[in-house]
Amino acid sequence: MKKEILEKLKRLKADTQEIYDSLEGIPVEKLGDPSYGWSIIQVLSHLNSAETASLKYMQKKVQAGDKMENYGPVNALRMYLCNGALKSSLKWKAPSYISNPATFEYEEMKSLWAATRNDIEKFVMDYPEQWLNKLVYKHPLGGRQNLDRAVDSFVYDQIHHIHQINRIRKQLGV
Numbered sequence: 001m002k003k004e005i006l007e008k009l010k011r012l013k014a015d016t017q018e019i020y021d022s023l024e025g026i027p028v029e030k031l032g033d034p035s036y037g038w039s040i041i042q043v044l045s046h047l048n049s050a051e052t053a054s055l056k057y058m059q060k061k062v063q064a065g066d067k068m069e070n071y072g073p074v075n076a077l078r079m080y081l082c083n084g085a086l087k088s089s090l091k092w093k094a095p096s097y098i099s100n101p102a103t104f105e106y107e108e109m110k111s112l113w114a115a116t117r118n119d120i121e122k123f124v125m126d127y128p129e130q131w132l133n134k135l136v137y138k139h140p141l142g143g144r145q146n147l148d149r150a151v152d153s154f155v156y157d158q159i160h161h162i163h164q165i166n167r168i169r170k171q172l173g174v
Contacts, residue, residue, distance in 0.1 A: 019162065
């Protein structure tokens with residue numbers, strides 16, 4: 001199962017590269033333009049912040065070891081419904097702790113996000129197999145989940161924000 005999780009992370013990185021490729025040639029000023037709410041860079045910053053906060057939570061939670069609760073059908077259903085909403089182009093407010101994304105230079109943002117992804121990959125690689133069915137992650141909408149569902153949430157959150165990036169690009173005319 002850990003191999004499948006690592007494959008999802010690999011795909012997530014490839015999808016992130018597709019985002020960067022789609023932004024190639026857009027002037028940096030446009031990427032940082034907050035005229036229509038968040039700028040594109042702020043959307044990327046938000047994604048990084050969400051993943052960073054999730055990783056910190058999981059790093060703390062894993063200290064409970066075998067005392068972590070087990071993943072079950074209710075958890076699976078909650079995340080299934082949450083992921084369905086994230087795949088859509090519906091809009092809603094971000095949780096307060098990540099609702100005001102920082103503004104970075106574009107290349108700095110890419111470096112920060114790459115470092116976060118590397119930290120997540122290391123966490124997954126070091127994660128004990130016997131805890132793969134434990135509730136190590138907490139999603140603001142989907143509730144408590146196992147490591148596999150945590151990575152799924154990163155995938156679906158990114159998909160959700162691709163809709164937002166496309167909306168911003170259209171508004172900016174790029």
